[in-house]
Amino acid sequence: MKLVKTVNDLQKELQQLRMTGTVGFVPTMGALHKGHISLVEKAAKENPVVVVSIFVNPTQFNDPKDLERYPRDLEADLKRLEKSDITLVFAPSVEEMYPENDTRKFDFGMLETVMEGEHRPGHFNGVAQVVSKLFGMVKPDKAYFGIKDFQQVAIIKNMTEQLNLTVEIVACPIIREKSGLAMSSRNELLSSEERKNAAVISETLLKAKQLVGQKSVKELTEWVIENINKNPYLSVEYVEIVDDKKLQPVGNWEEENRIVGCVAVFCGKVRLIDNIVLN
Known part of the structure; x- marks a missing residue:
């Protein structure tokens, strides 16, 4: 090297x-x-x-x-x-x-x-x-x-x-910490407590994947925001459910392209992003 x-x-x-x-x-x-x-x-x-x-x-x-x-x-x-x-x-x-x-x-x-x-x-x-x-x-x-x-x-x-x-x-593919938190250089800026609580982001996305079909796109978006914001360490900047080609928000689960849930969340002052394929 x-x-x-x-x-x-x-x-x-x-x-x-x-x-x-x-x-x-x-x-x-x-x-x-x-x-x-x-x-x-x-x-x-x-x-x-x-x-x-x-x-x-x-x-x-x-x-x-x-x-x-x-x-x-x-x-x-x-x-x-x-x-x-x-x-x-x-x-x-x-x-x-x-x-x-x-x-x-x-x-x-x-x-x-x-x-x-x-x-x-x-x-x-x-x-x-x-x-x-x-x-x-x-x-x-x-x-x-x-x-x-x-x-x-x-x-x-x-x-x-x-x-x-x-x-x-x-x-x-995304590489994750044991907690499920997506690995990021910005994770180094988190305190130990913040890092622990930031795992709620990936936990929520995994649960959201299981709720596809049970909730509409709008309902699932609102559920993800509410679930993350319940944690006092976290504050959602956006949650978008989009198709993986044009990256535009979808209105239902019948899209022919893959559907991806994308989030940006503040954990304290540190901004974290994550995503998951939902369908």
């Missing part, structure tokens, strides 16, 4: 490595956990060359305080990656990624008008900015993303189509 911090060094290394086969890429914002490692392991099984990027991207944060408190520990991240079969770690500075103002704008239509897009204006344009830049630098054959960020995966797939990129986007 070799650490590089500049685009020039990254591309020099990759020039030789590409001769050995396909390049798998795992973009991260650091604060690595088992969820990230599962992506790395899948990439290593499918590609002889694996690149992991560690970069906290400022353009996808619409709240400066959220950016400021996002966990960062490169040394700890590198230790977590030591046991994995990784070729390169790319950890650029903000100046390296954005040497000048990037005015690249994307239009994702309906995909960005709901859920995260509605509650975090500009977030997905920032995500697309950095991921498109990273794809241009790494030129991977496959890129691996966790489905916990369900809407983000749809956005990135759309972005690759818009830019006519050949990279294959591989969506990987």
Whole structure:
């Protein structure tokens, strides 16, 4: 495993490595956990060359305080990656990624008008900015993303189509803590009590799946909100039940596409997201 911090060094290394086969890429914002490692392991099984990027991207944060408190520990991240079969770690500075103002704008239509897009204006344009830049630098054959960020995966797939990129986007399952809480870098910001109570989010989603058909979409949405908000540590920002292609709210359970329940919940000051396939 070799650490590089500049685009020039990254591309020099990759020039030789590409001769050995396909390049798998795992973009991260650091604060690595088992969820990230599962992506790395899948990439290593499918590609002889694996690149992991560690970069906290400022353009996808619409709240400066959220950016400021996002966990960062490169040394700890590198230790977590030591046991994995990784070729390169790319950890650029903000100046390296954005040497000048990037005015690249994307239009994702309906995909960005709901859920995260509605509650975090500009977030997905920032995500697309950095991921498109990273794809241009790494030129991977496959890129691996966790489905916990369900809407983000749809956005990135759309972005690759818009830019006519050949990279294959591989969506990987949510990895959960023993309590059921979806693994997230933001979990590190929770107190022990908050972390314990945050498990109510996944518990509620699992119960909701069992109630499909017994309750209407509207009734189930209201039930999920009420059940989570009963916990004094938790406050729902949104609950949406959507189809998995257009990400638009559904009115009944007869959709031909998969139906997914998506939530954003504040646990104290920490914002957590999760989702579950309901049908």
